[in-house]
Amino acid sequence: MPCRRSSVAAALALAALLACAKDPGAPVPVAGIVVVQGDAQTAQAGRALPSPIVLRALDSTGAAVSGRTITLVIGTGGGTVTPTSSETNAGGEITAAWTLGPGATSQSLLASAPGLGPVTVNATGLVPSQVVIAQGNDQSARVGTALPTQIVVRILGNGNVPLVGIPVAFQVTAGGGSFTPQTATTNVTGEVTVRWTLGAVAGANTAGVQVSTLGAVTLTATATP
Numbered sequence: 001m002p003c004r005r006s007s008v009a010a011a012l013a014l015a016a017l018l019a020c021a022k023d024p025g026a027p028v029p030v031a032g033i034v035v036v037q038g039d040a041q042t043a044q045a046g047r048a049l050p051s052p053i054v055l056r057a058l059d060s061t062g063a064a065v066s067g068r069t070i071t072l073v074i075g076t077g078g079g080t081v082t083p084t085s086s087e088t089n090a091g092g093e094i095t096a097a098w099t100l101g102p103g104a105t106s107q108s109l110l111a112s113a114p115g116l117g118p119v120t121v122n123a124t125g126l127v128p129s130q131v132v133i134a135q136g137n138d139q140s141a142r143v144g145t146a147l148p149t150q151i152v153v154r155i156l157g158n159g160n161v162p163l164v165g166i167p168v169a170f171q172v173t174a175g176g177g178s179f180t181p182q183t184a185t186t187n188v189t190g191e192v193t194v195r196w197t198l199g200a201v202a203g204a205n206t207a208g209v210q211v212s213t214l215g216a217v218t219l220t221a222t223a224t225p
Contacts, residue, residue, distance in 0.1 A: 030068050030113040031060040035121055036093060044163050045077075045125030046102035053081075053096045053121055055111050057088045064092025070113050072096055077107025077125060100125045126157030128166055131209055131217040134191060140222040146197045147221055151179075153209055154191045162190025168211050170194055175205030175223060198223040 038053035057068045071085040078101025086094040098121075100107050105125050110118035135152035155166045166186045170179040176199025184192035198205050202225045208216035 027067075028059045028065050030057045030065060030116060032058045033070060033111050033113060033116065033119045034058060035111075035119065038098070039121050040123070042124040042126060042159075043100055044157065044161070045100050045104060045107075045127050046079075047164075048097060048099045049123060053098050053109065054093055055096075055119070055121075056091070056093045057113060058092065064088070066090050066092055068092075068113060070094050070111055073110050073112075073118075074101070075108035075110045075118075075120060077101040077104035077123075079107060081109055098123065103127065126159075126161055126163060128155050128163055128211050128214055129158050130156040130160075131168075131211050131214060132156060133209070133217065133219065136196070136219075138220055140224055141198055143198060143202050143223040143225065144200045146195050151194050151196050151219065152191055153194075153217075154189070155186050155211055156190060162186070162188075164188055164190065166190070166211060168192045168209060170196075170219075171208045171210065171216075172199075173206045173208050173218075175199040175203060175221075176201065177205055177207075177223075179207070196221060 034056050036054040036056050038051050041049045043049045055070055057065050059065050066088050068088045069085055072081045080099045082097050088094055098109055100123060107123045107125050109121040112118040132154040134154045136149045139147045141147045153168055155163045157163050164186055169183045177197050180195045186192055198221060202223050205221045205223055207219040210216045
């Protein structure tokens with residue numbers, strides 16, 4: 001009875017195929033990625049965000065899935081992320097450290113898994129927005145001598161946040177004289193401190209304070225005979 005044997009063989013093959021399709025050991029596909037922690041943070045451009053990025057992989061029922069690879073790439077703003085890919089842990093999560101790019105305010109990170117479009121994590125980079133003369137402006141001293149009080153300049157980002165490691169340059173614009181040092185980098189309070197020695201001729205002395213692309217801020221002093 002060849003026909004019957006052929007039908008039985010076909011039925012067995014179909015049953016085997018269905019069993020494979022429903023294999024409980026087959027990997028569960030990732031249906032979505034959610035940002036658990038770290039979205040919409042703010043930090044100084046060029047520096048690490050204060051909190052790590054935590055992402056979770058979910059299946060079609062919304063349950064976390066482990067052992068799945070999530071890939072991370074910088075979207076906008078430059079910077080670096082570590083690691084660039086990782087397998088989800090028992091809770092379906094990966095953790096990454098994101099260091100922002102050096103010059104952009106709007107920055108993004110893209111997280112993806114096979115078969116999924118990227119999920120975006122956003123951050124704001126703080127760049128210099130204000131130069132504040134915190135100490136030492138409008139002094140007077142004898143010609144050729146240093147002002148009695150040192151010049152202190154503070155560099156701030158949006159929200160009056162002090163910025164660290166920002167180069168500040170001082171340039172005499174009238175009256176002669178010099179600064180020591182002529183360039184300096186802001187400390188942990190966002191400040192630099194320099195000594196201004198006036199020129200050899202009595203009268204007005206002026207200088208410019210320059211930070212990145214901001215307009216120069218003017219310092220003034222008076223040299224007395």
